[in-house]
Amino acid sequence: MKKFDIGNHKPSVGQQVAILSILGFWLFYVIILTLRTAVGDWPAPGEMAARRVVVTILGIAVTYLLYLLLRQFEDKALSTRIATAFVGAVPCAIAIAMTNYYVFNVYDPESLFDPKHMEEMRKYMAKEDFALKAIFEDTISRFFFIISWASLYLAISYAAEVRQVERKASRFAQAAQDAELRSLRYQVNPHFLFNTLNSLSTLVMRSQPEEAEKMILNLSKFYRTSLSGDPLEDVPLHEEVHLQRLYLDIEAVRFPNRLRSKIHIPDDLGNMLVPGLILQPLVENAIKHGVSPSKKPVTISISATVKNDSLKLTVADNSSASKEPSDSDQNTGIGLANVRDRLETRFGREANVKVIRSEKGGFVVELTMPLLVDNQP
Secondary structure, rough: OOOOOOOOOOOOOHHHHHHHHHHHHHHHHHHOOOOOHHHOOOOHHHHHHHHHHHHHHHHHHHHHHHHHHHHHOOOOHHHHHHHHHHHHHHHHHHHHHHHHHHHHHHHOOHHOOOHHHHHHHHHHHOOHHHHHHHHHHHHHHHHHHHHHHHHHHHHHHHHHHHHHHHHHHHHHHHHHHHHHHHHHHHHHHHHHHHHHHHHHHHHHOOOOOHHHHHHHHHHHHHHHHOOOOOOOOEHHHHHHHHHHHHHHHHHHOOOOOOEEEEEOOOHHHHOOOEOOOOOOHHHHHHHHHOOOOOOOOOEEEEEEEEEOEEEEEEEEEEEOOOOOOOOOOOOOOOOHHHHHHHHHHHHHHHEEEEEEEEEOOOOOEEEEEEOOOOOOO
């Protein structure tokens, strides 16, 4: 039985991806500012680059802390994570802006400017609230920079979660399909057993022990073969036809003078794969509504052909008393409805079932399904 782990939440975005995105953002920041410094012909480019590295290292560390914060909210709603990102980005931006102000304006500013411009810079920096305004303005720009990274991270995280949900939904859908196939497949065996036991009971009541013994042996072979495989697995066509031969042998004991069978399966189609016991309900219905009410011999034909890269299986009877199979007909038991549902569940729109009234009497049921080849030796 397949097991699905719906607990033990794991981060949707790995730490390596998060770190790479942080480094990528700050590398972009360094490149842009370095180019601007080079184009603007600023003084002391080497010293400014060194101090910019200090700010960048702090920025990477602060952004990583924001990542750790966001990671704690990965099991929350997206709106909550967005709000957390906006709130968490504020102290990050402030910390980076204050560090940037200190590195470029407080710590040894003489190393960054020409002596002739230094006095002018001191007067400018001595203005009231200069530091506060500079930090505030830088905080705003840093905030949007941090939010840009957080938006990228949340987008990657959300996309990864969507993929996880889609994969989990796909697994659950497959499990549901397997359960439906098992259910439909298991309907066939009890239904067939019920009819066969009724026939066996009739033979015993008629004091026909040899025929009853033959039916029991064939029934044993039938169930040994049909129950040995996985109901979810397809079987080679020659195995499916072999089961129908056993079933027809069983019914031939009931109707020794009325039941005839004709099977035509080309050798090259014997390894084509079909759902197990897919023909059983159709053959059973042909006997129930064709052979049983008829007073004359009835031939049940099973054949296979290939057309337009599809396998076509046909079950037909030539009884004038035969009743048309129907999904809604309670007298047909699980027959046609079961076959139709199994093909639809297994192959979707690639398979179909068609019922045709034969001009010679009786009905023809055609099953069309994809052409699958058994490659096992």
